[in-house]
Amino acid sequence: KLTYEEAVEETFGLFHWLLLVVCGWANASDAVEILCVSFLLPTARCDLKLSSSDMGLLTASIFLMMVGGYMWGYLADQRGRRRVLVVSLTVNGLFGGLASFASWFWLFLLLRFISGIVGGSIPVIFSYFSEFMPRLRRGAMISALATFWMAGNILAALAWLVIPSTWAHFFLNGLDFQSWRVFVLLCSVPSITSALLFKILMPESPKFLMEGLRPIKQMFRSPLKSRSIALLVIFYCISFYYGLWMWFPELFARVEDGGSPCANVSRPSPNHNQTCYPVKTAYMEGFVIAASNLPGNIFTILMMDRTGGKMLLCSLLVSSLSVFFIYVVQTKAQSLVLSCIFSGVSVIAWNALDVVGTELFPTQLSSALGFFTGVGRVAAITGNVVFGKLVDTNCAVPVLLVSALLLTGGLVALLLPQTKQTELT
Template identity: 85%
Template sequence: KLSYEEAVEGAFGLFHWLLLLACGWANASDAVEILCVSFLLPTARCDLLLSSADMGLLTASIFLMMVGGYVWGYLADQRGRCKVLVVSLTVNGVFGCLASFSPWFWLFLLLRFLSGVRVGGSIPVIFSYFSEFMPRLRRGAMISALATFWMAGNILAALAWMVIPRTWAHVSLGALDFQSWRLFVVLCSIPSLSSALIFKLLMPESPKFLMEGLSPIKKIFSGALKGRSSALLIVFYCISFYYGLWMWFPELFERVEGGGSPCANISLPSALHNQSCYPVKTAVYMEGFIVAASNLPGNIFTILVMDSTGGKALLGSLMVSSLSVFLIYVVQTKTQSLALSCVFSGVSVIAWNALDVVGTELYPTQLSSALGFFTGVGRVAAIMGNIIFGKLVDTNCAVPILLVSALLLTGGLVSLLLPQTKQTELT
């Protein structure tokens, strides 16, 4: 009689690569859903008459389902990984699409929140589901490869420059002026809906879930798990807070269009009127595309070295991310700002990929709710980051940027307290 790990070790083949594509596409859909709003800001703010505070609330809306990760993770432990992925992906796609037809900001915000209910749940479930098919000696590289698809979704979202500036997409639907950015919102819902269809029709349930059935959920802040849970909570909070900066990159790039620090050029009230946003400046989207593509070196690096070094060592890249954010604040030219943003993007993805591996291996795989809990903590940090940026970007821009830098440094130092999980067996 073989153990679970022995059985999985001898069954690696074509199916696992197909599984990587399916789970990777679901992971990419998360990136598209989270990041698409940031590319809407320069244009949608005009049609919806948004202030900077409104934009901060809008970018935070996708993270507002604070307990989403835990709830979906709990359901995955009880009902099965595949079933939960189908439901959560469908919820995201439907409400994301409906948001494009909203004529009012409050309704658009509500629908984005409902869409965020899904995003909070599928990320931890995807990684738990995927890891349960992977042999121990290949798990680190394969999970790193899965995390790479976030970059693919990032790049897809950055292709906003192919849609939003196009005047042919402008259609009048009665009282609704359907601008090109609304078409972009519809297109961003396609990855989630197509991913749900793939899991519904083609993907099997996790073999580990089927083998173990309804295992009781242990408390993650007691016994031997207490120390690692406390450290991981801090790391998740610190790394997730930077979404406040990431979601505002297109807006910051627009502010440095004429040169100087992002904090030196403050938007004027006239920016709320349509004439200040049209024609759309495509350079902002091209810069976003370049920053998204700069994930590639970091993703390749983690795939190559994850199994040999382990995730804990790579979490130290958070300290390099901290330095790059600090330098973004002090630079004085647009080229320097773009270059450092690319460095930040390439280095921070190393830490995220490492966190995906470490978070998966620190806990028994039947506890998807454990990783979901930490993802929920990350949502809280992301909400706070976006709201703080929205409130302060026009008055005290230095505060949120330097706060991101400080938190990334803190996360890097705390990660040293986590145990090494290199090539550990799943329990």
């Protein structure tokens, strides 16, 4: 007889690469749904006449996946991974697409809120994927899966091909369907197609079919208690930086007038005589930042099984330093370079967290990863609201707070146990 790990090792082959593509596309869809809002901010700000506080609420709304992450994780432990992925991805894409037809801000915000609160299936994707992976390949394969977030980031950054373009602007039943609305509609496609791929091509997780549910309260009992508390802190610290990340396109749009991202402390509200479309360079800089993830992704794929996720999580210390220097730079070029460094280094920590979060807990506790993701979403919401409130008056506070929290997360990561090439339980 073979153990589960031995059986998975014996069957590794073409199916696992197909699984990587399907799960990766679902991971990319999550990135597109989250990051598309940041790229439409400069234009939607004008069209919907948004204040900075409104934009903070809008960017925060998508992170309400915190509820969905735990809910879908719990249901996946009871009803199966595949079924939950099909339903959650479908609903997420459906409401994300419907938001493009909203004619006023609060309806748009409500639909993005529903998309966020019903979405959040990413913890299930990683649990589902890891249950098919053999022990000696798991670190590299999960790192490869995490790399698809970069692909989604790049897809979202292709906003510069749509939003500033006149071809994507038309009228639909009296609604001025501007190009940013076309962009929102296009961003719902990855979620819908991911749901179809899981429905048509993918089987249920064999490990789920073999074993039953374990209660979520196990997380805070020995021997899982100490690692749960450490991961809770790390997820909060690393996710708060989404407040900065989601505001990158808006900050770069402000830099177009000269000076540092925090130089314009009293940007006036848009009026009907202003163009709603920043120059393409503001979007192309977001594309460059997204592409700068590539070296970090390649590094984690090559090194994860050699060093283990714990050591790579310490890259948060470098991320902290790069965010600090984003605050002190004075030119557009310096801001772009440091933003790319920050992006390339922070993705190492994110990929490591995906591996460590999967390996530190029994796979039947996919709701545990959903819980930690939920904590991260709380941090992301907080970060976006803080940026929205302070970006016009005291930009230094949220930027330096991101730097301090990343430093804290890197130090707490040292307390985690090493999980290199461990067997799933």
